Amino acid sequence: MLAGFILHSVEEGLLFGILALGVYISFRVLNFPDLSVDGSYPLGAAIAGIMIVQGINPFLTLPVAVLAGALAGLLTGILHTKLKINPLLAGILTMICLYSINLRIMDRPNISLSPYLGHKTIISIIKGLNLPLKSIYLIPLVFFLVVLVLKLLLDLFLHTQLGLAIRATGDNEEMARAEGVNTDTAKLVGLSLSNGLVALAGALFAQYQGFADIGMGIGMIIAGLASVITGEALIRGRTISLITMEVVVGAIAYRLAIAAALKWGYNFGFKPTDLKLLTGLLVIIILAFPILRTKIKKRATKLQKNIIRG
Amino acid sequence: MLKIRHLSKIFLRGSVNENLALRNINLTVAHADFVTIIGSNGAGKTTLLNLISGVYPPEEGRIEINGMDVTNLPEHKRANFIGRVFQSPLQGTASSLTLEENLAIAVLRGKKRGLRLAVTRKKREEFRERLRALGLGLENRLQERVGLLSGGQRQALTIFMAVFTKPELLLLDEHTASLDPKTARRIISLTKKIVAESRLATLMVTHNMEQALELGNRTIVMEEGEIIFDVSGEDKKKMTVKDLLENFSQIKKRELVEDKMLLV
Incomplete structure (x- = not known):
């Protein structure tokens, strides 16, 4: 029972890992707080959902989702670099536009993907392979390999000439331009890549959970950010x-923490609907931790001095 | 080499805080000219360098480098011809990147940045070789993050990066102002050495009159957005800080008199 619970959280955590890699590129590498994620994640899910319902090969949904996500990132980037709109606002604008676009793509707020309805998803195909490994271990293994390959490709990319230009742009824009980096292009490439990964995560998660929903993007940026800062901590x-x-x-740690809070939290009065609240609180605590720590330290030394004096 | 014609810059145009930062600047700098620029705060020295490097566009005027009109060329493209060193050591390098990664960004100035590995073994060897000639021991720290270097080391690295690709023009914006006196002297002698070796046209902004007269073959003085004094060659060599101050106060006095006349 507990093993199943952990495996399930790890699976979700691995898919969230793809989202988190995307958020890492915008928030940390580019230093660009990109909120379009809340729109590009369900965008990937919507594309996967509608393609699968129409009987298209589920593996084909992935490149299409990546491409669409990249275009969403490009839109945010253009709003910011060419039209000089503030990064936060540019991301929110893309996100709000995507809400309608996602509804258009799905043609309804929710698409159910189920083997009983004859839908073939990547998950159902893997489960149908009849490999010697049990499918409860096979799925996390496949997810792990996918995330590993993406992580290694991203590592490699960030060490290329273009990748370095993107990192320099995020670190010190003034320096980057003085050294001949087209910082606008760097931002556009970075944001496209980031949102492409996020949409990929959405497309995989929809197939994993068996549905695509218009509301599944709400708070995803915070979930991604929570993953990044949990990992950093x-x-x-x-x-x-x-x-x-x-x-x-x-x-993965973030998903485990959230799942545990949901599983055992009701003893303390939590409900499943408190998920976003818990995520928000977790991010606040981690972000506030360095400041709280110094304050506590200061108070402690003050107390110590008083004791010595007293 | 560098030719500036009727250059004017207005900040916050049309607002109550409108500020005419540069008025009708004309300046020609020859190859291998080393020009020092002095002037009080707000005289327009940094604005002039920023206009040359394309940080913002001028309201009027024209900038030519080697006969090519660069007035409308974006900043990152002008970087092909211009190496820059800023006032703060933090400005010219990227702290979270390693030393060799910073260099790898600098060597691609004016080239396309593609999907090839940025730091190859061959490049690393080249960096090591050339850094060794600099004699600061930086060749042994290629894989350290630049944030770990001292201010002086970072500024030395910035100068090194600025001239690595042999640009046409070097712009130094009070690049020793935020260093301690000893480090500042070391950076100045490094600057002298590098400018002499590469023989590129150099503009150096400074607050230090002694430094301005000691370095280079030409000194210009700026005040309220204008070049009010320009001395070079033998005249400059003979010039002392006292002469400069006298000259300066004479010009100032004349202006004061004119202002008074306006008030009356």
Whole structure:
């Protein structure tokens, strides 16, 4: 029972890891608080949902979702770089536009994907392979391999000439331009890549949970951010490959924490609907931790001095 | 080499805080000219450098580098011809990137940035070789993050990066102002060495009159958005800080008199 619970959370955590890698690119590499994620995540899900319902090969939904997500990121990027709209506002504008676009794509607020309705998803195909490994271990293994490949590709990309230009833009825009980096292009590429990954996560998650829903993007940016900062708090890596690893580990830890809170939380009066509240509180606590720590330390030394004096 | 014609810059145009930062600047700098620029705060020194490097566009005027009109060229494209060093060591380098990664960004100035690995073994060797010639021991710290270097080391690295691709023009914006005196002297001698070796046209903004007269072959003085004094060659060599101050106060006095006349 507990093993099943943990495996389930790890599966979700691995899919969230893809989302978190996307959020890492915008928030940390580019230093761009991109809120379009709340729209590009259900965008990927919507595309996967409608394609599968129409009987298209579920593997084909992935590149289409990535492409659509990249376009969403590009829109945010253009709003910011060409039209000089503030990053937060640019992301929110894309997000709100995507809400209607996602409804258009799905043609209804919810699409159910079920083997009983004859829908073929990536999950149902993997389960139908009849491999010697039991499917409860096979699914997390496949997810793990997918995330691993994406992580390694991202590591590699961030060490290319273009990847370095994007990192420099996020670190020090003035320097990047002085060294001949087209910082507008760097932002556009980074945001496209970020939202492409986020939409990929959405497309996979819809197939994993068996439905796509117009509301499934709400608070995803905070979930992604929670994964990134949880990972940073756990590992504190300095090299790119360590940091991307901690982002994925953070996503799994975050899902485990949330699942545990939901499973046992009702003893303390929590309800499943408190999920977003819990996520919000978790992010607030982690963000406030450094400040609270110094304050507590100060108070402690003050107390100590008083005791010595007294 | 560098030719500036009728250059004017107005900040916050049309508002109550409208500020005419540069008025009708004309300046020609020859190849291998080393020009020091002094002037009080708000004289327009940094504005001039920012206009040359394309941080913002001028309201009027024209900037040419090697006969090519660059007035409307975006900042990152002008970086092909211009190396820059800023006042704060934090400005010219990226702290979270390693030393070799910072260099790898600098070597691609004016080139396309693609999906090839940025730091190859061959490049690393080249960096090591050339950093060794600099004699600061930085060649042994290629894989350290730049944030771990001291201010002086970062500024030395910025100068090194600025001239690595042999640009046409070097712009130094009070690049020793935020360093301690000893480090500042080391950076100045490094600047001298690098400018002499590369023989590129250099504009250096400074607050220090002694430094302005000691370095370079030409000194210009700016005040309220204008070039009010320009000395070079033998005249400059003979010039002392006292002469400069006298000159300066004479110009100031004349202006004061004119202002008074306006008030009357």
